[in-house]
Each structure stands twice: as C-alpha cells, then as structure tokens.
Amino acid sequence: xxxxxxxxxxxxxxxxxxxxxxxxxxxxxxxxxxxxxxxxxxxxxxxxxxxxxxxxxxxxxxxxxxxxxxxxxxxxxxxxxxxxxxxxxxxxxxxxxx
Numbered sequence: 340x341x342x343x344x345x346x347x348x349x350x351x352x353x354x355x356x357x358x359x360x361x362x363x364x365x366x367x368x369x370x371x372x373x374x375x376x377x378x379x380x381x382x383x384x385x386x387x388x389x390x391x392x393x394x395x396x397x398x399x400x401x402x403x404x405x406x407x408x409x410x411x412x413x414x415x416x417x418x419x420x421x422x423x424x425x426x427x428x429x430x431x432x433x434x435x436x437x
Contacts, residue, residue, distance in 0.1 A: 340392070340393065340394060340396070340416060341376075341390065341391070341392050341416070341417050341418070341419070342390075342391045342392075342393070342396075342399055342414050342415060342416055342417060343388060343389070343390055343391075343414075343415045343417050344388065344389045344390075344391060344399070344403060344412060344413070344414050344415075345386065345387070345388050345412065345413045345414075345415070346386050346387060346388075346406065346410040346411065346412045346413075347385055347386035347410060347411050348385055348386065348409065348410055348411075349408075349409060349410060349411055352409065356408075356409055357409075359409070360406065360408075360409035360410070363405065363406070363409075364406075367402075367405060367406075369391075369402055370393075370398035370399075370401050370402055371398075372393060372394065372395060372398055373391055373392070373393040373395075373398045373399060373402065374391065374392040374393065375389055375390070375391050376390040376391065376392060377389060377390040386410070390417075399414060
C-alpha cells in the first residue's frame, strides 16, 4: 500500500526544537519493510512530503510517531492514478446501471 505523508512544523516550533528535530532525523532510519520512494521538502520552507510503500501501516505509524513532537503530520493512503481512475470508472458504471 502507498501513503503520502505530509508534515508541517508545530506552531510552537523554536530554533532549539528545529535543531533537535534535525539531530533526531540524523539518527533515524525508516522501519524495515517500509520503502520511502520520495522524500520532498516544500520550496517555501515549512514542511514536506514523503511517498511511502508498506504492507504494515503500524510501521509507518512508528516512523511518524518519532517526529510528532516536532511536526503536525497527516498520512493519506493513496492509489496510483491509473488504479483510481479504473475504480472511478467502475463506480460510474455501477451508478448508471442502478
């Protein structure tokens, strides 16, 4: 399963917290059985995104929990657009036939 993780610094982020978050990030590695396909930082600065594959959402929860002191995180389960379009087409056919 694929997920898009978005993060943004918490509203109470200080310079010290930012430095600590970078220190923690430097020692962190993703949980085994998770594949971070992309790690993206926003060009306007505050936060970023990651595209992650894993069959165990608990592993992703572990990774996001480590940084939840510093960042507000949102995790979106996603499908490749071709799959989403196929499902949308099937749904439309069902609705039309109902």
